Amino acid sequence: MANHCADCPASIGPTAKRCKSCAAKHKYRDPAAREKVAEGKRRSLAERPAQLAHLRAIGAETFHKMHAHMRVHGYRGNAKYVPPHRLEDYDKLRKKLGAGRALTLILEDERIKARRAKGATAPAKPPMTFEEQLARVAAGAQLVPAFKPRKTDPEFTLGGVATGMI
Numbered sequence: 714m715a716n717h718c719a720d721c722p723a724s725i726g727p728t729a730k731r732c733k734s735c736a737a738k739h740k741y742r743d744p745a746a747r748e749k750v751a752e753g754k755r756r757s758l759a760e761r762p763a764q765l766a767h768l769r770a771i772g773a774e775t776f777h778k779m780h781a782h783m784r785v786h787g788y789r790g791n792a793k794y795v796p797p798h799r800l801e802d803y804d805k806l807r808k809k810l811g812a813g814r815a816l817t818l819i820l821e822d823e824r825i826k827a828r829r830a831k832g833a834t835a836p837a838k839p840p841m842t843f844e845e846q847l848a849r850v851a852a853g854a855q856l857v858p859a860f861k862p863r864k865t866d867p868e869f870t871l872g873g874v875a876t877g878m879i
């Protein structure tokens with residue numbers, strides 16, 4: 714039987730309690746554990762001032778690059794590509810699927826709608842695209858049990874008499 718992580722549905726080794734990601738989260742939820750790691754880093758960097766200066770420079774550079782980018786593009790990132798009337802949908806999807814996936818879904822959906830609006834004479838409803846199915850799932854669609862046919866009736870009866878009547 715597969716062993717599962719205590720905090721998420723991931724399957725893990727037979728002796729493990731949690732998957733790697735959840736184990737790290739669990740461990741560092743304890744402020745003392747976080748402080749221990751931070752203290753170790755501080756001590757080790759105190760002995761290597763050149764490395765400390767280097768890391769600080771990288772940190773400052775990243776910070777400045779990030780802010781320069783946000784000044785130019787604003788804080789909404791991908792949202793600038795989203796048609797204004799779809800921003801609400803985009804925000805909902807972004808929270809569930811991340812910005813990149815959300816943008817792809819919205820744009821694909823817009824393309825499909827534009828295509829349908831153009832070809833209003835298109836025959837019957839086309840099957841859902843993979844993206845549409847994903848969007849349905851993202852919007853809360855659930856799996857439902859597949860139809861299972863019940864056992865068929867007996868093929869033979871005793872001389873034409875149903876067995877239930879005997």
Ligand SMILES: [Zn+2]
Pocket residue numbers: 718719720721722723731732733734735736
């Ligand atoms: Zn886990």
